[in-house]
Amino acid sequence: MTKRGADASRFCFVDMVRFLRCYSYICFSMQLSVSGLMPVPLRERVEGRTSGLWLRDLVLQGDEYVFVKAPSGTGKTTLIHMLYGIRGDYEGAMQWDGQVMRSMNAGALAALRAGKLSVIFQDMRLFPELTAWENLEIKRQLTDTVDEATVKGWMQRLGIGNKSASRAATLSYGEQQRVAIIRALLQPFEWLLMDEPFSHLDNENKAKAAQLVLEVVKQRNAGLLLADLDDNNYFPYTQTIDL
Numbered sequence: 560m561t562k563r564g565a566d567a568s569r570f571c572f573v574d575m576v577r578f579l580r581c582y583s584y585i586c587f588s589m590q591l592s593v594s595g596l597m598p599v600p601l602r603e604r605v606e607g608r609t610s611g612l613w614l615r616d617l618v619l620q621g622d623e624y625v626f627v628k629a630p631s632g633t634g635k636t637t638l639i640h641m642l643y644g645i646r647g648d649y650e651g652a653m654q655w656d657g658q659v660m661r662s663m664n665a666g667a668l669a670a671l672r673a674g675k676l677s678v679i680f681q682d683m684r685l686f687p688e689l690t691a692w693e694n695l696e697i698k699r700q701l702t703d704t705v706d707e708a709t710v711k712g713w714m715q716r717l718g719i720g721n722k723s724a725s726r727a728a729t730l731s732y733g734e735q736q737r738v739a740i741i742r743a744l745l746q747p748f749e750w751l752l753m754d755e756p757f758s759h760l761d762n763e764n765k766a767k768a769a770q771l772v773l774e775v776v777k778q779r780n781a782g783l784l785l786a787d788l789d790d791n792n793y794f795p796y797t798q799t800i801d802l
Contacts, residue, residue: 588621588780589675589749591642595651598637605633611800612638614651619782621749624794627786629802635786636681638802639754642784643678644668673702677748679756683739687728691719691738694727695745702746713741717767732759740768744775751776753785757793769793 594616597605605613612627613634619625629635640646641653644660653660655671663671672678685694695710714720717737719730727735736759743751751772757765773794776783783794786802 588782589656590621591619591750591782591784592654592657593617593651594653596641596653597650598634598641598646599648599650601632601634601637608633610802612802617800619784619798621782622780623782623797624776625782625784626791626794626796626799627784627802628790628799629786629788631788633802635788635802636754639678639680639752639786642752643676644671674747675749676752677743677746677750678752679739679743679754681754681758683732683735685727685735685738685742688726690724690726691730691734692723694738695742698742698745704747705745710741710745713744713771716771717741718764733761733764736760737764737768740772744772748779749781751781751783753783755787756785758787765793 593612595614597613610633611617627635627638629638637646641649641660644663647661655675658667658671660668686697689697691714695714699705699707699710711720711723714723714737717740719734719737722730722734722738725734727738730738736756740756743753753772756772757768760768772783785793
């Protein structure tokens with residue numbers, strides 16, 4: 560084969576790989592389905608009210624941007640923890656791509672969280688004695704999804720570029736929240752789960768953080784689910800659910 564022919568074959572192969580990756584994202588993005596879901600500790604509190612999710616059958620496609628509006632006490636944080644697989648005290652069924660969460664062993668749950676689910680917790684869950692950079696670098700080294708320069712650029716965009724060497728415990732809640740947002744973007748995911756992700760930010764920083772999240776979600780061809788107390792326009796939601 561001539562050099563020109565070899566180069567053409569190589570480019571055709573590369574193009575095919577790119578196409579297949581894109582096709583798989585579009586056609587096989589992870590689906591979430593719930594059926595008759597009810598958190599046991601909240602039964603008395605939510606049974607008497609109409610909910611768009613609890614005790615319902617619901618299917619969410621992998622390219623959706625979902626807003627869950629949840630008044631205080633209706634299970635907003637509980638829902639995020641259930642979807643992420645760290646709470647099991649519920650009735651009903653929940654499936655990611657047909658896999659029933661209750662039937663997943665520790666290895667299957669770990670694989671789900673490592674490659675398909677990312678989360679921004681309401682309480683951030685940073686390592687307080689590590690610096691802002693160390694909190695991010697742990698995730699970056701484990702996942703090898705984003706390069707170092709990109710992370711530093713994101714920190715600058717969100718106004719915490721000068722906080723790299725500061726221990727997480729010394730950061731303001733708003734600064735901690737921005738570290739937690741960036742950390743959630745440093746891994747592969749098909750769904751991004753968010754529990755009041757911008758609650759400690761002013762309007763300017765909310766807009767910057769939401770724009771960064773939206774950019775990365777679009778790049779990954781992923782879905783997002785945000786649970787919050789009040790109406791918002793952080794993202795172009797495809798569906799709103801009253802919890």
